[in-house]
Amino acid sequence: MKKTIHQVNERIREGNARVVTAEEMPALVAELGEEGALAEVDVVTTGTFGAMCSSGSFFNFGHADPPIRMERVWLNDVEAYAGLAAVDAYLGATQQSTTREENYGGAHVIEDFIAGKAVELRAISHGTDCYPRRTITTDLLIDNLNQAIMCNPRNGYQRYNAASNSTDRVLHTYMGMLLPGCGNVTYSGAGLLNPISNDPHFRVIGSGVPCLLGGAPGMVIGEGTQASPAAGFGTLMVTGNMKEMNTEYIRAATMTGYGVTLYVGLGIPIPVLDIETVRSTAVRDEDIWMDIIDYGVPSRDRPSLGKVNYAMLREGRLEINGEEVRTSSLSSFRRARRVASDLKKWIESGKMTVCLPTRRIDPARRAGPMRETAQGPRVIEIMDRRLITISEEEPIRDAAKKLLKGETNHLPVINGEGVLVGIVTTYDVSKAVVNPEKISHVRDIMRRKVITTTADEPVDIAVRKLEKHNISALPVVDKEYRVVGMLTAMDLGKLFGGRWLK
Amino acid sequence: MKLLVTFSRKEGKKPIIAQVVRDTGVLVNVERALIDSSEGEALIDIPDESCRIVKDKLADLGASVRILEEEISLDENECVDCGACISICPQEVFSFDEEFRLRVDAKRCVLCGRCIEICPHRALSRRIES
Numbered sequence: 319m320k321k322t323i324h325q326v327n328e329r330i331r332e333g334n335a336r337v338v339t340a341e342e343m344p345a346l347v348a349e350l351g352e353e354g355a356l357a358e359v360d361v362v363t364t365g366t367f368g369a370m371c372s373s374g375s376f377f378n379f380g381h382a383d384p385p386i387r388m389e390r391v392w393l394n395d396v397e398a399y400a401g402l403a404a405v406d407a408y409l410g411a412t413q414q415s416t417t418r419e420e421n422y423g424g425a426h427v428i429e430d431f432i433a434g435k436a437v438e439l440r441a442i443s444h445g446t447d448c449y450p451r452r453t454i455t456t457d458l459l460i461d462n463l464n465q466a467i468m469c470n471p472r473n474g475y476q477r478y479n480a481a482s483n484s485t486d487r488v489l490h491t492y493m494g495m496l497l498p499g500c501g502n503v504t505y506s507g508a509g510l511l512n513p514i515s516n517d518p519h520f521r522v523i524g525s526g527v528p529c530l531l532g533g534a535p536g537m538v539i540g541e542g543t544q545a546s547p548a549a550g551f552g553t554l555m556v557t558g559n560m561k562e563m564n565t566e567y568i569r570a571a572t573m574t575g576y577g578v579t580l581y582v583g584l585g586i587p588i589p590v591l592d593i594e595t596v597r598s599t600a601v602r603d604e605d606i607w608m609d610i611i612d613y614g615v616p617s618r619d620r621p622s623l624g625k626v627n628y629a630m631l632r633e634g635r636l637e638i639n640g641e642e643v644r645t646s647s648l649s650s651f652r653r654a655r656r657v658a659s660d661l662k663k664w665i666e667s668g669k670m671t672v673c674l675p676t677r678r679i680d681p682a683r684r685a686g687p688m689r690e691t692a693q694g695p696r697v698i699e700i701m702d703r704r705l706i707t708i709s710e711e712e713p714i715r716d717a718a719k720k721l722l723k724g725e726t727n728h729l730p731v732i733n734g735e736g737v738l739v740g741i742v743t744t745y746d747v748s749k750a751v752v753n754p755e756k757i758s759h760v761r762d763i764m765r766r767k768v769i770t771t772t773a774d775e776p777v778d779i780a781v782r783k784l785e786k787h788n789i790s791a792l793p794v795v796d797k798e799y800r801v802v803g804m805l806t807a808m809d810l811g812k813l814f815g816g817r818w819l820k
Numbered sequence: 821m822k823l824l825v826t827f828s829r830k831e832g833k834k835p836i837i838a839q840v841v842r843d844t845g846v847l848v849n850v851e852r853a854l855i856d857s858s859e860g861e862a863l864i865d866i867p868d869e870s871c872r873i874v875k876d877k878l879a880d881l882g883a884s885v886r887i888l889e890e891e892i893s894l895d896e897n898e899c900v901d902c903g904a905c906i907s908i909c910p911q912e913v914f915s916f917d918e919e920f921r922l923r924v925d926a927k928r929c930v931l932c933g934r935c936i937e938i939c940p941h942r943a944l945s946r947r948i949e950s
Contacts (some may be wrong), residue, residue: 323940337847358842367900369940376920490938492903494908494938494940495904495908495934495938497907497908502907502908504904504907532870569900569941571941572940572942573940574937574938577941581902581940586914619858634906634915634916643907644906644907644912645906645907646903646904646905646907646908647902647903647906648902648903648904648940649902650900650901650902650920651901651920652901652920652921653900653901655907655920697839766853802906
């Protein structure tokens with residue numbers, strides 16, 4: 319048996335359509351069988367509500383008198399892109415305020431507009447014969463704008479890898495606060511309610527199909543940026559009229575230590591026309607798997623600490639390496655449910671009908687990494703190769719001599735095999751002189767916990783370590799933990815005036 | 821009942837809390853403590869009925885004591901029930917109910933402030949207990 323989209327829309331218009339949420343669907347299919355569910359269900363509604371950084375809005379402010387061609391535009395001190403002429407601008411959600419930094423950004427401007435608050439527009443221009451005005455400052459309400467069109471390049475991730483942190487320090491990431499020693503796991507996404515998870519091969523979700531965006535009727539434009547549906551990470555580009563949205567489903571947020579983001583409510587109705595769609599909408603939380611990624615590794619290809627599914631994550635606790643760890647969602651399942659149920663009401667009442675894509679999204683697409691034609695500087699290129707070291711059995715006096723002679727402030731402490739066992743600084747030696755007490759040897763004053771770098775580590779990562787730990791030097795070690803050099807704040811000076819700064 | 825104890829260490833390192841436990845026999849739970857070379861602050865939890873005796877003893881030992889009246893407070897207009905706070909709280913104050921609504925068990929809170937710092941929607945704050 320098959321149904322047509324016209325039959326489904328006919329039933330919606332008559333008020334007879336059977337609509338269920340994606341959360342209700344698995345039980346219904348188990349009860350009625352696939353054929354039974356196909357005969358029974360006309361539309362399955364999906365929903366998600368979470369942080370979607372890649373979001374933003376186009377605005378048209380109307381022309382001032384005398385007119386201005388805005389070249390740079392700020393809304394409540396958040397800069398919008400104005401290279402669109404003349405009174406158009408695009409405001410990105412993660413753009414931060416020039417005055418309030420991560421406490422206020424594009425996402426907050428969008429929420430304030432939707433909440434009906436006044437937003438201050440400032441713009442500058444160099445002035446032309448046709449647009450003589452150079453500056454403008456005015457307070458605007460959303461009703462004063464000709465258009466306020468939300469247009470989000472990458473929303474509705476099919477699923478998202480969970481996050482943890484194997485290092486010994488706290489990390490602040492876009493996946494929230496990650497405690498040391500894999501102390502917690504964070505995750506995002508609505509699992510079985512996620513729109514693309516209910517249509518992973520993009521048979522019915524594509525260009526032109528309707529959606530709920532921010533509480534308003536919207537539309538799927540097509541494939542989202544960075545979409546990788548072949549790997550199970552499809553995304554969507556969506557649009558909707560901001561003037562019809564409400565703050566229930568659009569919320570500004572700040573991930574502490576990371577920056578501003580926008581929480582977006584997005585739902586897509588899925589017409590059930592054939593058995594394949596019955597099967598794909600019967601997806602359960604336990605069917606959607608992902609990796610727990612170790613954000614402690616500061617490179618693009620971070621290692622996985624294990625596989626989990628949404629059912630395990632939603633339990634609130636899971637095991638990593640035999641240890642029980644608590645989980646935190648960053649998206650709201652409660653609000654995702656509300657999106658799916660609002661959409662269900664819209665379709666039951668005939669407020670929204672369904673359609674098939676005017677252009678399909680390629681389910682075989684896979685996102686690639688960036689092609690990099692120039693490699694950034696590595697530690698090996700600027701490190702100090704002189705090896706001025708000491709052993710832990712030597713007297714503090716000898717450490718002082720070596721520091722003076724080597725004109726350095728840091729002495730790596732090594733054992734007989736050249737392996738790093740500690741570090742002594744001029745500060746440690748000075749302290750030993752002031753409080754002599756019973757200490758006399760390097761082993762009494764050295765620090766055993768040493769932050770290190772490696773020769774092939776990018777300098778940016780090493781600099782991050784210096785900043786994070788408030789230190790000024792890192793011993794450079796090889797695979798066997800033998801000292802091969804030192805990277806000090808002084809060495810960073812080599813970057814200036816050198817070939818890295820053009 | 822939670823007491824915030826502050827004391828100076830200028831006259832030497834007196835084991836104040838240990839002495840209170842020994843002299844009063846009340847089992848004190850240290851919820852959090854920040855002690856440096858010149859002063860210290862500790863948040864302790866004690867049975868309500870022992871409040872008087874512990875407070876007096878701490879005062880005798882030169883510490884100043886304040887009954888903690890603040891507690892963690894959730895602004896339901898700002899909270900979207902994401903749950904970012906759940907796994908980072910050392911006291912397991914936060915959880916979801918059956919409907920995935922955020923539940924706050926403020927009595928467990930020791931006001932470490934971690935959730936206030938990281939709440940993406942700035943929905944958590946300290947409030948004087950009503």
